[in-house]
Amino acid sequence: MKAxxxxxxxxxxxxxxxxxxxxxLPMRLFPKLYNATTSQLEDYRFTNFGIRWEDIDEDLSYEGFFAVENQPKSDNVISKIFFEYPELNVRQVAKRSKINPTLLQQYIDGYKNPSxxxxxxxxxxxxxxxxELQKL
Incomplete structure (x- = not known):
């Protein structure tokens, strides 16, 4: 298996x-990645079994990206929208909606169900x- x-x-x-x-995979599951700078994220190498980030001492296995337990756990509308349109910025949508960004991410990942x-x-x-975009 090669990336x-x-x-x-x-x-x-x-x-x-x-x-x-x-x-x-959701980055929030990996605090070192979630909190890394852009240059730290880009400083990785592929290994025989996964990805290695030396600077932040983080490893992810290739298998983890395809494990059933790591896939979306929800079919709620919010989750479907964000998976269908990955260009949506979770933090900015949360800000506009006045929703805690972590809570919105939990809806998306299926850990919580929205009303x-x-x-x-x-x-x-x-x-x-x-x-608004159509008016541009």
């Missing part, structure tokens, strides 16, 4: 393997954002 590419977004670390499989009112609130914020 071909590694990249990050606001909340996840993604990997593409040579066989074309793509996996991702119908909360789902409507987040969806309304995203619709307003879409309307």
């Amino acid at each position: 071909q590419r590694l990249w990050f977004d606001e909340s996840r670390v993604h990997i593409m393997m040579e066989d074309g499989r793509v996996g991702s 119908e009112a909360r789902v409507r609130e987040v969806v309304d914020i995203l619709h307003r954002l879409g309307e």
Whole structure:
């Protein structure tokens, strides 16, 4: 098993393997990665079994990216939206929604289930954002 590419977004670390499989993990599960600077995140190397960040002393195994227990645990609407549109910035959506960013991330990762009112609130914020973008 060999990795071909590694990249990050606001909340996840993604990997593409040579066989074309793509996996991702929530960065908040790895505090060293979550709190790392951009230059620290980019200073990694692929090993035979995973990824190594010397400067922050962190290792992730390739297998972990594809383990069932590390995949989304929820089919709630908020989770689906953020997995469908990974370019959404969790922290900024949380700020606009006046929701704690950690709580929003827990909805996305399936560790907490949002109420119908909360789902409507987040969806309304995203619709307003879409309307603002259309005016550009």
